[in-house]
Amino acid sequence: MKFNRIRFNKRSVMFTWFTSYISVLLVPIIISGILYAASWHVVESEVNRANTNALKQMELAIDNSLGGIERLSLEISLNKQVNAFINTSLPLSDNDYYDLVTISNDLRVYQTANEFIEQIYLYYKNSDTVISTRNRTDGRQLFQMLDGQTLRGYDAWKSFLDARYVQTYMPVTMKENDNSYKAVLFAKSVSLANRDQPGAVLLFVMKDTKLLANLPPSEATSVALLDKENRLVASSGLEQRPQFLTYDKFTGENGLFYGDVAGEQVAVSYTTSARTGWKYMSMIPAERFDDKMRYMKRLVYASILLSLLLGGVVTFLFLRKNYNPINLLIRSFSMKAGISFAEGTNEYGFLQDALNNTFAEKEQVDRRLHQHRDAIRSHFLQGLLKGNLEQDIPVHESLSAHDIRLSSDHFAVLLFHIDHFGKFQDDVTVDPQKVKLMQFILMNVVEEVIGSQHRGYVTEIDDMQACIFNFGMGQDPEDLRQVAEQVKLFLLDHFHVHLTVSISGIHTELFGIAGAYQEALSAMAYRLVIGGGAIIRYDELPSSEAAHQAGNYYYPLHVEQQLINFVKTGDYEKSSSIIEQIIETNASNAVLSVPLGKCLMFDLASTMLKTMNEIGSQSNKASFIEQFHPVERLFGCETMKEMKGEILSILEQVCQSIQAERKQDYSPLGELVISFVKANYAEDNLNISMIGEKFGITPSYLSKQFKAQTGDALLDFISRTRLEEAKKLLSEQSLSIMEIARKVGYADINTFNRTFKKFEGITPGKYKELK
Template identity: 25%
Template structure:
């Protein structure tokens, strides 16, 4: 620390600005520490109390949310049981195999919920009293006397309660004698009528909840706080209780004290046996029950004293550290200020202020003087730029009768023509809409400005270039002043390609460039500009990202080319659309547009042929009455102006593909005979292990993708999944009714690999084939035993 002070030792030449810095930092440190100290010491106990209460609430919320989720799951199970076809009154009134299915379905619900010990369903108006559970089917008197004997509840009371409730009801935990007294456990019973909230429910779902299972959810909370837990129903009766240091009788007495206290708030205080407790209650989110905890308050206040001492030491340390940091920061900021003052003084030829002055005053005066100078230069540059734009626009607009007025502008704008020949180059962004959407207006101007600079720099290799942004267009015009060259077109094309590469590599957009004819007089620049525009018009035939030189385009033997395309191509396109063959329609459109591009002498001729193709599509679409939307979409192509023929091809292919798919789907939806033939074929040949998607499709003369989509439309499953479903149904039937081995069954349903069959069976049914057979056999025997 002493080394630091030696480095930043006090200097007598520091100005008052340094001490202002230092005192400002010290003041900030004192304010922060004072506010923090008052907040800590004044509200320390209150904060700790709130922490205790928040901890209790948060912990109880975790318990409540966990328990509510379980009860929501039981409600969901009850609703699923009501919709399960294997658990309808009709199925439950039958016997034999239907009962096996009913028990199996209940067993699935139990396996899916670890909160449940067992569950069952009873029909309220059945001729015989039976209880269907996940363990089997029982006569009511046998179940209540031998399997599940309540300490304070019997068969008649259960039947009466089940028939009289119209909303969910839970019975508090009580002692249960299991399996003829083999063991004794405590259970809560949750009854859910089907349907709920009606006057005459036809059945009741019974959930058996082991108290130990509930306590397992609560025990982590109780072990941490050494408190008590109560789950209370609407009538203020404890359903489930748990406590680390209290037994059942003590918990009952504790609850009588809590209930008598008439808890009015979420968090309450209570004194029990001369000890302070915090009582927290939370209502359930799914029913009218209440969750209550009792926590000793003093357990959270033990570390208060030691924490106060720690805070005092931290406060003193922070004060000392704040003073040191204040000195260091003040010295660093002041040194930078002195360096800045020295720099300004050296540039201005002045002597920097000494320690008696204020550095800020000196800098303010210097900056004002600098700003005045820069403002004057900016105005001059802006005026020069405007003069240059005016001059170049006048030349491109062909105002030859006013050239004498422009002479004075050449010198003022910095435009100097030193060579004998002139050409105009126009640069246009191919996807102008995406460019405008991807960049803001200011960013677009900046990018165009950079392109102008790069273009002028590249043209400087052979002459001079002067660029201007065509504000009403989407491109840039460049006036080139070049000497007479033998390979002029080759040189200019090379420069144009470099410009395209630069723009695409940095801005990810492509440029098309049109170049006009060479001229020797300024009043001929207008003609060169028009030539460049005409050259760009050839993008419709040549495509995007082209360098289009007017003299090369118009020297071709245009007369040797004819417009149009062979008539047989139209016939192929119309035939493909009528048959709904999208791929053939796409090929036909590509062939027609390729022929147009090859045979058209000018872009105008190509556009005329393309409009003829569009009218052909409109006439074809008119053959279907419900294809008006497609007609409107095609008609829009007549009004839209497409820069390239490739873009027009994309739009035509998109419309024709959608039209073909629509026509094909309409044909498919009415092909019921094909559906019946395919399903009958699968039913007859499912055991054939050589059966594949390809040979089934070949059998019916269609493509694999078509038959897959067709079967899915008719059955809801793709063809191969439908075949797998049929095979699994056959396998289940053989497992239940035959003694074939798993390998034999796999071979009989068309599987070559037995392990593959076992994996697919388990994935579909949830158990292996052997286990499925075992369960089928055990359930059948159990049902028969219960009936006896």
Template identity: 30%
Template sequence: MKINWRWKGMLSRWLWSYAIVLLIPIIVMAVTHLQTQRVIEDEISKANSALLSQLQQEIDNYIDYTYRLSEVISLNPKVSSLIRSQKEIGTAERISIVQLLAEFKAYNITKRYVSGFYIYFHEGDFVLTDSSYYETDMFVQQHLSPMGVSLEQWRGYLMQMHKGSFSTLREFGGERKGTIMQTQSLPLQLGSVPLATLAIELNEEQLMSSISNIQSYNQGKVYILDAENKLLATSETEGHGERVFDIPRSEGEQRILKTSAIWDGEEVILSYIESGRNSWKYVYVLPARLYSEKAEYVWNMTVLMLAVAAVIGFIISVLLARKNYSPLRRLVRNVAERSELSIINMSESNEYDYLEEVLDNALDRYTLMNRTLEKQNKTLRSNLLTRLLKGRIENGFPIADVLPEYGIKLHSEKFAIVLFYLEDYSGFFRQDEQDAEKKREFVHHIMSNIVEELAAQKHQGWMTEVDEMLACIVNFRPDTSPESALEDLKNLIEEAQRFIGNRFHILFTISVSSIHRSSAELPVAYLEALEAMEYRMLLGVQSIIWHNQLQQQKPSYDYSMEMEQKLINNVNAGDFLGATAMLDEIIDSNLAGDNISVDMIRCLMFDMCSTMMKAAMETNMDRSELYEENLQAIRELMSGSTVASMRERMTQFLHKVCGYVDERKKSNKKIRLKESVLAYISENYQNQDLNISTIAEYFSVHPSYLSRYFKEQVGDNLTDYLNKYRVEQSKTLLQLPHIFIRDVSEMVGFYSISTYIRLFKKYEGVTPSVYREGKSN
């Protein structure tokens, strides 16, 4: 494909660029030849002014960026929340710190203007940087001690009130020159006591690079001063006396000013400009002797250089433009021949624009292809592992050749299967996250990564989803004995359950197969783990069930007609304690003997549900309500509910029925129970353990019954009444100024001051501190 020369192409642009570059020195030399030393001085001054203006604009960009970054960090709600709760760092605060670190990295990802920032929390005495969390001593030791800053100097400086001011490390003891830092006290509300200090350090390397662009011109020195003429940064090296600047603030419009001084026995010219944004002054110092030297040199060389530069420059410009354009031309031609994008419509763009468009298009397609292949590979690997577990691999299938294609390389022929049944993971997500499928996929992703990583510490494992559960195929090393394999497997699942439960609040039950010595036995191992998972009903949630520990199953259960009749009689008599004791006796006697099968336990639960129904019907309760309760119990049994949860459901049902019977017998005692509960709360509200359960236990009633009864008699539920009563009692204590608010919260029975403040504001409309101030006034 032929690419013609175009007016807007790169060849013409390069020719123009070289011509312009060539034209600049020619013009400068011609003007210098015709002008006197005064004109030379003016030209030098203009050059200094241009560089100073450029430096001012660039440094102002640093300051503007710093102010914006300071505002974004200061107004971050997670930062505000962490400031308020810095004394008590709990799980929620640590999660918030992890999220803040991710956001901080995004704030200053380029590090062009700011090299880093950190927040010092006064009361918590820790530091949060843009990349990590530090204790104060460790932060000072790693980041400030090498610069000569002590902990006391640094802390004393940051504990002061700061309003976005700039300073250097020398102002609080540092030995390093040039490090400029902006400090801002937090929170930003007017009149607030500083609880934390934000420190943002300008990028010293970029700053000095900007200064060096001016310093390289005419052997000058560059200085940056603040509004009080304090030195912030300079291009001058050490080894001289302390520079003193007596530069007045500029009045009126912003412009370049000059003055002279004697430094180190030599006259210098100071050109400076003041920033209209922060009153900083940018000073450029040049020896006065350079003016006359340059004037004489330019006078002698102007005529000669003018002619030579014009001729040689033109020849070199043409040759270089043609030489530089040749590779670009070949590249564009080759790309155009292989690309779907035509070069014909390049009239409004140049060759680089065309190459950029081609590369963008190719990279987008490459990224999309990689994502598609990665997703397909994960799906195919999961499908292969599932087929292995369920024994759906055809005879002759080259499994040993296929597994390495999915990153699976067997250590040995020793395997075990671990099944994970998710019980609850609601504590890991916010309440406003409603997409159940996305939450489930995210939890599966977390568990798969963690379990595979734990398995890889000694052996290796691969996770896959099967039958609404997660299965891990654990492959042991060839030199592992059966005893060591079992011990390693035990450590693996216990660590997985502990770490995932504590860190992510994900609860699950685990079942483990026996160890098998062939990959062909994987389906058998999976069935063993599945059979062991059935015993979740007996052993409860979050248990670890080993198949090799299951005993011989008993094919029957003990539930005679005499037991059934005793249970019904207790219900009819309204004897809740007797009924629950009989219920526990029936269930415990069947679980305590020989190992009963899961199917027999289900039959027992069905049988007892029928008994519950008979007993309730004899009390003349509403039939529709009974049917609904019984139907819900049957559904839970069918969905794999545990014996413990079924026992709890039956206990609640017995309490409901017995309460119904007892209600008819004890209707005349309700008023006395209400008065007793109110009196008990009045006498014991200071006890932090006082709640609906302890009150119900004291009066020998069920908590759910007491809750409903209290709501009917008083109008508020018991918890709200108790919180209101504690808040009301605290108002008297708040009028005593010598008692701290934290002590007040403990004296009226609250566990934490944050709970007390939240409830006080809920019921009184203001915080305790505002209420105390209003009373004191």
């Protein structure tokens, strides 16, 4: 075998060595590339860091200004003149016009106080009046001055202004006196004590040039601001918006992105405002990086060329030297062993194939002898259950190959779920080996109980044991129940194992087994509602029509409000009694479905989260979730009974925590105020100011101390004290609602009705009917 005849053979060891040596040559080339990439990254990081710092400064300045505007909006909302004009309706009187002038003057003062604001508009919904610092107009004329990117006609603009609560930014183009300029509009609703009244909307107009006033001057840098709705809020140095400039492409709080602007590649540094969610972007030409990397690029190319030249010579010499011994070995082995070596064959492969032939034959025999017949049979049964039959092999051949003999073409499926492993379970854990042993015992017990009259084939699927029940003589559904009861009783008596068994309907043909398995799964899912340890037949489940007619579970609003009130006071006994009553009422409902059962339990957990949110701050709520993990604990439950236990456990811990905090913070002042309120609740002038005068302290201090000591707002406590007495009077059925309202301190029956519904969830009249 000559060297010049094999050096181009791809299967030869010569080619393998050549590839290996070339791979070694690639090491310095790769290192050079890594150094180049690292240098590029350093330059890129420095430029990006400088751009990001500039963007952060601009972001801080803009966010501070926007924060000042939001604070100013709150100050305007508290203005008495602004709030007094909300209820004014058309036509306007002389006094109304005087109020308009006063409000306009006030707006002018607010505008002067913040140089960031170009104009302020105040829109009153009730009278369709728009007041600015200069004049008065209406909603349609204001719309004509705007050209917002999201406005879709006057009706959409009117719907936007008439929304119950508005607080948003949007880019617009203002048109005033034949002049137009790009601006940002901040709209915020004026807060009202009565949410049912039509309110007002404050609109602040800011020029986009003022947004970018803090940007450092640069001829090559372009700047753009995008909001969450992918609208271009402001820009500098951009003739038109690039296609890549979309909000979704800039993931994360900050980073670097490459795009194309007018055929020129640019590097885009961006950061995200924590206040508004806006993306602040700075774009510079990518060639700035190339200018700094050209010298490094020339060095890298030179090192790569030198490595290829020197390495190629060394590779050729060592290939020739190292191939001679293996060439002599192959020639000697071919002559002495009588095995011919065909040219084009790999030398190492030739030797390895000769040695592996014997081992391969031995392994093939061992593989045939040690095939797991049971595992293959179990796989076939799982395919029957899931409807996955091999199309290339006839079914009768597969049945014969797996020793499955059928008595008829009628089938059903039984699913066995092990609720408790009994003697096989130590504390709360079960040894995996014992699990397999228990599954093996269950499989044999099921097949033994079915007996010779019928046939059963059991396999493990989805952590359950599934039995394909093949009927023999007759198709009596009671035979299925008898098998389930006998298996449950046997395992309970001998091993203390608790089972839940689900039974499907009867189906025909092999292809019906998959449908029977789905029915058994549906029946097993109903275990969530009725609990473990039962025999659940698919035919006995609530029909979908009955569940649809039932529509929902029992958890009315007034019951939820009572539960919230009891939890707020830390009364575990009453709140747990309500929860048990709710669950018992729904569990007795014959058409309660599995999804509704889950919704009910998560609704109860949601009520506790809502209560924690009302009695404390967001940090307290986060601490509650982190400490008790209510959602994870409910997801870990398999039945409503387990969910009920988890909810009551969480409820007890919450009530204990509330009671402990109140005992720790409670003081004589809170006790004195409580006693005074209970003795004088019938006085219609009972309020925080009156109580403050009684105890010689300011109303604000009194309210703050009462909240800190009792965990309850003083006004809410006064209302609840009055409502407790009102509920007693409503139960007597002798007095009218007006008389009851006056007896508990409400001179206005509308106020009484509104307060009663807020705390009890229903009106006094409805409450009286229920009693």
